[in-house]
Amino acid sequence: MQVGLTHFLVVSALLFCLGLYAMLSRRNAVAILMGIELMLNAANINLVAFNKYVAPAALNGQVFALVVITLAACEAGVGLALVMAAYRNLETVHVDEINVMKW
Amino acid sequence: MGELAAFIILSAITLASAVVVVTSGNIVRSALSLVPTFLGVTGLYILLQAEFVAGIQVLIYAGAITVLILFVIMLTEGGTGLRVRQTNEQVPLSILAAAVLAVLLVGVLAQAPWPRAAELLPQYTASGIGEALLTNLVLVFEVTSLVLLVALMGAIIVARRER
DSSP: OOOOHHHHHHHHHHHHHHHHHHHHHBOBHHHHHHHHHHHHHHHHHHHHHHHHHTOTTTOHHHHHHHHHHHHHHHHHHHHHHHHHHHHHHHSOOBTTTOOOSOO | OHHHHHHHHHHHHHHHHHHHHHHOSSHHHHHHHHHHHHHHHHHHHHHTTOHHHHHHHIIIIIIIIHHHHHHHHHHSGGGTOTTSOOBOTTHHHHHHHHHHHHHHHHHHHHHOOOOOOSSOOOSOHHHHHHHHHHTTTHHHHHHHHHHHHHHHHHHHHHHSOOO
């Protein structure tokens, strides 16, 4: 049996659902960011797999995956900076305890 | 046959450590489990002949982002204790949502007729990616670097201790 496009898509779908579960059920903001990273990884697997199996000539999928990795790094940096700022002001990183709109 | 075995092993590593990431009650263990997850995804990229993306994945995800996450966990010590409840009261609903989405996605993906290209990937993709980034996709490249710069400054300003 050959490894096909569907195999990679199924793995990435399962990874995406695990990330979704982390996002919905975690209290710690850092753990929520980890869930987002898992979901971005799932999207990247899809992009690279489609690049190989559907449009191999253009390499656009891999370039797009690189852009997504870059933006994920930006998102992690800014998100973690926001977590730090929230922790300094509110003394907590648990998102269900952060319930003020204005300080 | 060997390809299938490699695929199964790599996806098992990826998914098993991702399960640890999302279910562990210890947040440090979750963060460290991100490393095998990202390395498993790297293996999948190599299986897909995307060696440049695989290298960048190791450098940025397994290297930088995991270290950044660990640093923030250490700096916000309120989150590290084992006795702190790590999940909110939405756990059953979250499991339901994730399971429904998984069943839906796998069901749709398994029977969707994907178009198949006849040609193959070039032997080395790194040079092709570099060429694409500096010719057809140069706008994407420049805008991405601008976003990186803005995110860098924003992160410094937000995280800086005031006064």
